[in-house]
Amino acid sequence: xxxxxxxxxxxxxxxxxxxxxxxxxxxxxxxxxxxxxxxxxxxxxxxxxxxxxxxxxxxxxxxxxxxxxxxxxxxxxxxxxxxxxxxxxxxxxxxxxxxxxxxxxxxxxxxxxxxxxxxxxxxxxxxxxxxxxxxxxxxxxxxxxxxxxxxxxxxxxxxxxxxxxxxxxxxxxxxxxxxxxxxxxxxxxxxxxxxxxxxxxxxxxxxxxxxxxxxxxxxxxxxxxxxxxxxxxxxxxxxxxxxxxxxxxxxxxxxxxxxxxxxxxxxxxxxxxxxxxxxxxxxxxxxxxxxxxxxxxxxxxxxxxxxxxxxxxxxxxxxxxxxxxxxxxxxxxxxxxxxxxxxxxxxxxxxxxxxxxxxxxxxxxxxxxxxxxxxxxxxxxxxxxxxxxxxxxxxxxxxxxxxxxxxxxxxxxxxxxxxxxxxxxxxxxxxxxxxxxxxxxxxxxxxxxxxxxxxxxxxxx
Amino acid sequence: xxxxxxxxxxxxxxxxxxxxxxxxxxxxxxxxxxxxxxxxxxxxxxxxxxxxxxxxxxxxxxxxxxxxxxxxxxxxxxxxxxxxxxxx
Numbered sequence: 001x002x003x004x005x006x007x008x009x010x011x012x013x014x015x016x017x018x019x020x021x022x023x024x025x026x027x028x029x030x031x032x033x034x035x036x037x038x039x040x041x042x043x044x045x046x047x048x049x050x051x052x053x054x055x056x057x058x059x060x061x062x063x064x065x066x067x068x069x070x071x072x073x074x075x076x077x078x079x080x081x082x083x084x085x086x087x088x089x090x091x092x093x094x095x096x097x098x099x100x101x102x103x104x105x106x107x108x109x110x111x112x113x114x115x116x117x118x119x120x121x122x123x124x125x126x127x128x129x130x131x132x133x134x135x136x137x138x139x140x141x142x143x144x145x146x147x148x149x150x151x152x153x154x155x156x157x158x159x160x161x162x163x164x165x166x167x168x169x170x171x172x173x174x175x176x177x178x179x180x181x182x183x184x185x186x187x188x189x190x191x192x193x194x195x196x197x198x199x200x201x202x203x204x205x206x207x208x209x210x211x212x213x214x215x216x217x218x219x220x221x222x223x224x225x226x227x228x229x230x231x232x233x234x235x236x237x238x239x240x241x242x243x244x245x246x247x248x249x250x251x252x253x254x255x256x257x258x259x260x261x262x263x264x265x266x267x268x269x270x271x272x273x274x275x276x277x278x279x280x281x282x283x284x285x286x287x288x289x290x291x292x293x294x295x296x297x298x299x300x301x302x303x304x305x306x307x308x309x310x311x312x313x314x315x316x317x318x319x320x321x322x323x324x325x326x327x328x329x330x331x332x333x334x335x336x337x338x339x340x341x342x343x344x345x346x347x348x349x350x351x352x353x354x355x356x357x358x359x360x361x362x363x364x365x366x367x368x369x370x371x372x373x374x375x376x377x378x379x380x381x382x383x384x385x386x387x388x389x390x391x392x393x394x395x396x397x398x399x400x401x402x403x404x405x406x407x408x409x410x411x412x413x414x415x416x417x418x419x420x421x422x423x424x425x426x427x428x429x430x431x432x433x434x435x436x437x438x439x440x441x442x443x444x445x446x447x448x449x450x451x452x453x454x455x456x457x458x459x460x461x
Numbered sequence: 462x463x464x465x466x467x468x469x470x471x472x473x474x475x476x477x478x479x480x481x482x483x484x485x486x487x488x489x490x491x492x493x494x495x496x497x498x499x500x501x502x503x504x505x506x507x508x509x510x511x512x513x514x515x516x517x518x519x520x521x522x523x524x525x526x527x528x529x530x531x532x533x534x535x536x537x538x539x540x541x542x543x544x545x546x547x548x549x
């Protein structure tokens with residue numbers, strides 16, 4: 001029997017590993033972090049009592065992590081950096097740097113659970129040290145025990161802003177402002193889902209309790225639209241705007257702070273799936289995700305995907321998908337096992353909640369009006385909006401791929417992970433068209449998964 | 462075991478960190494926010510995404526440039542320097 005190879009140890013990867021192993025399949029579990037748990041269950045020390053304070057539900061994570069460690073069928077490679085992935089004649093090849101040496105894995109069977117990272121939008125001053133993603137602020141707290149700053153503004157859109165604000169308060173920081181760009185009543189768009197998933201609101205109330213104790217009141221319909229640096233070049237203040245339903249600025253006030261954590265939901269990290277050639281599609285939030293069937297199988301037979309990379313939906317949906325992907329992958333390698341109706345029902349319920357989330361926290365087109373010609377769009381290559389406009393107006397670019405080639409926008413070290421999505425929207429908006437799916441998908445095409453030193457390759461096996 | 466104290470340097474400044482922390486986290490804990498200057502405009506940059514995605518927190522570690530401070534684990538005696546441009 002072949003190994004089931006699983007990439008990622010967040011909620012989806014851990015669930016997939018456990019269900020595949022329980023079905024009798026030997027599992028190789030790869031992860032680029034030093035410890036199991038992914039971004040959601042990221043921890044710093046073994047002192048779980050201390051760790052609990054930064055988590056709503058670390059218990060579930062620890063149950064899964066300990067179960068994975070206890071299963072002798074599961075071999076774990078933590079700190080494994082996959083730098084290249086390719087697919088040829090039914091075989092998937094992963095090139096991995098593990099313990100300083102390159103290893104090559106050839107497998108017909110793969111479960112990809114590579115998760116997501118914060119979606120960011122460019123705005124004037126977003127490159128100033130002190131402007132961060134909410135995920136970055138949280139990862140510093142959860143993974144390193146470090147508070148990014150004492151006076152923090154948390155802003156953007158989506159339910160993830162709540163745990164980040166609560167985490168800052170619990171670590172002894174002040175949240176000066178908690179700003180949700182959308183209006184709170186958007187949840188009323190999905191009344192049945194609200195009732196069906198009422199347990200989810202326990203989680204929201206858990207964070208709101210901490211936030212209220214920190215004397216912070218969330219404001220809706222407001223956003224950070226500019227950041228300013230002080231004499232030392234670091235963040236000194238942000239401009240906070242009251243915005244309308246389309247995110248156009250109505251009026252502005254200035255607030256002094258040392259950290260601004262700003263995020264707009266998440267972007268799926270489909271780099272590995274994309275490099276293998278898995279078909280990708282556009283989700284309801286306009287993000288690029290991996291297309292899967294009812295068994296979580298991608299367009300490549302034997303390659304499965306679960307969790308955020310198949311559509312942003314949170315840890316519960318990720319676990320439900322992971323279980324199905326693990327079972328289906330085990331069946332694919334010959335285990336006598338089936339995905340049950342109960343598994344699909346659970347996934348469907350979590351999916352309805354995820355859909356309601358997307359509907360409640362849209363990113364509206366008006367964000368583009370916050371930018372000026374000098375606003376950096378591509379942080380890596382220091383391309384500003386005027387460069388992008390020049391490529392369109394003077395050089396004739398009519399799609400983001402051409403604009404990218406003419407400006408180097410999205411061609412730096414991050415390979416467009418940060419700006420790619422925004423560039424597609426900006427180019428389309430400049431030439432007054434809607435972005436095509438091909439345009440969006442080509443923006444996430446990355447031949448190298450992660451840059452690595454050449455010396456390591458030379459020393460490879 | 463994560464959490465015991467260790468020391469490293471950042472541009473000749475001695476910094477105390479906890480084992481298991483990343484270089485970037487340890488520097489932020491010591492209130493160091495500017496980690497590099499950009500190649501063209503010489504603008505300061507620091508930790509942005511915090512999880513290895515954005516490549517903005519690049520520093521020189523023990524003579525090797527363009528390392529992501531947010532994901533490299535800090536080690537005793539490490540020599541970390543501000544990255545100026547591409548430092549090539």
